[in-house]
Amino acid sequence: MLEAGTDLSYASACLKQGKTVAIPTETVYGLAANALAVTAVAEIFRIKNRPAFDPLIVHVASLEEATPYVALIPDLVKRLYAQLGPGPITYILPKSQRIPDLVTAGHATVGIRIPDHPLTLALLKLLDFPLAAPSANPFGFTSPTTAQHVADQLGSEVAYILDGGPCRVGLESTILDASGDKLKVLRLGGLSLEQLEVAAGRSITEVQLSSSNPQAPGMLTRHYNPGKKLLLGAFPALLANHSLERTALLTFKDYYASFPIQNQYVLAPDGEMSTAASRLFAGLRALAQLDVDLILAESLPEIGLGRAINDRLRRAAAQ
Numbered sequence: 001m002l003e004a005g006t007d008l009s010y011a012s013a014c015l016k017q018g019k020t021v022a023i024p025t026e027t028v029y030g031l032a033a034n035a036l037a038v039t040a041v042a043e044i045f046r047i048k049n050r051p052a053f054d055p056l057i058v059h060v061a062s063l064e065e066a067t068p069y070v071a072l073i074p075d076l077v078k079r080l081y082a083q084l085g086p087g088p089i090t091y092i093l094p095k096s097q098r099i100p101d102l103v104t105a106g107h108a109t110v111g112i113r114i115p116d117h118p119l120t121l122a123l124l125k126l127l128d129f130p131l132a133a134p135s136a137n138p139f140g141f142t143s144p145t146t147a148q149h150v151a152d153q154l155g156s157e158v159a160y161i162l163d164g165g166p167c168r169v170g171l172e173s174t175i176l177d178a179s180g181d182k183l184k185v186l187r188l189g190g191l192s193l194e195q196l197e198v199a200a201g202r203s204i205t206e207v208q209l210s211s212s213n214p215q216a217p218g219m220l221t222r223h224y225n226p227g228k229k230l231l232l233g234a235f236p237a238l239l240a241n242h243s244l245e246r247t248a249l250l251t252f253k254d255y256y257a258s259f260p261i262q263n264q265y266v267l268a269p270d271g272e273m274s275t276a277a278s279r280l281f282a283g284l285r286a287l288a289q290l291d292v293d294l295i296l297a298e299s300l301p302e303i304g305l306g307r308a309i310n311d312r313l314r315r316a317a318a319q
């Protein structure tokens with residue numbers, strides 16, 4: 001029977017036995033296992049139905065604790081961490097031998113993340129190994145932002161779901177490649193490019209990856225499948241061009257008075273981009289469960305987290 005709760009000692013016991021546990025983070029829930037145990041890591045790939053070419057990121061409790069798992073920590077990354085601390089960013093760094101090739105899909109680099117969630121930080125402190133954890137959803141589908149989302153999609157497969165409540169940020173981490181001379185963002189995420197550039201004191205390139213060159217397969221053109229046809233565009237123009245029969249609306253700030261209210265999900269009633277981010281995946285799930293054939297999604301302003309939200313919606317629309 002599936003168990004969920006806040007029992008840290010049970011969660012750590014499961015992980016020490018090589019089992020998988022769903023863990024809360026500030027971004028999305030992760031499907032975690034001992035990153036140093038190949039059989040445990042293989043379970044993650046099996047449960048997610050994730051292709052072996054897609055590397056996993058490795059979670060530790062502090063940047064210092066990443067030392068054994070990387071070849072080096074560049075000074076710039078130390079400076080970034082000193083300012084940003086635990087949070088929605090993954091640093092891609094040259095890996096050490098201790099990280100199995102299965103984790104990194106054979107790449108010479110490893111993604112290191114220090115998640116900002118009290119339960120998971122406490123869990124990591126009970127363990128003497130780091131946790132490999134992708135988002136806790138079947139490959140290609142929407143990421144979970146509550147324990148219930150995990151139970152709905154992977155429930156019978158995980159030994160335990162550590163329930164840390166709804167995820168505060170709601171978008172996966174920003175992936176920063178710090179393994180070369182220049183910083184590159186491989187995936188926009190919960191830390192905006194603007195914030196990152198301020199912390200780094202320099203401009204940072206955003207690499208546009210294509211599905212034919214998936215350096216970060218989270219960047220595959222088709223991802224975040226909501227289970228319904230979705231179209232993304234500016235409102236109200238998008239509404240004017242479509243039949244609104246059997247249709248749901250995902251909007252930024254406003255309800256549309258002329259449209260059935262039960263078929264609308266407003267991402268940010270307060271107009272805040274961070275609110276929209278935290279409600280995005282739950283909103284997509286809620287609308288996908290309605291008896292509709294089409295979701296029309298309003299594109300957000302291309303600033304701050306709006307860029308990462310539009311990125312997710314674009315991929316959800318590409319199914």
Ligand code: TXA
Pocket residue numbers: 025027028029030031054055056057090092104107109110111113115133134135136171172173174175186215216217218219
């Ligand atoms: O917020 C997050 O990052 C969440 C939570 C659970 O930490 N995790 C997450 O993992 O989103 P996942 O596996 O769903 O996405 C991680 C992305 C994948 O697109 C993967 O390809 C990329 O990171 N990645 C991992 N290691 C990499 C590496 N060495 N080089 C380039 N990309 C890498």
Ligand code: MG
Pocket residue numbers: 134135143218
């Ligand atoms: Mg994912």
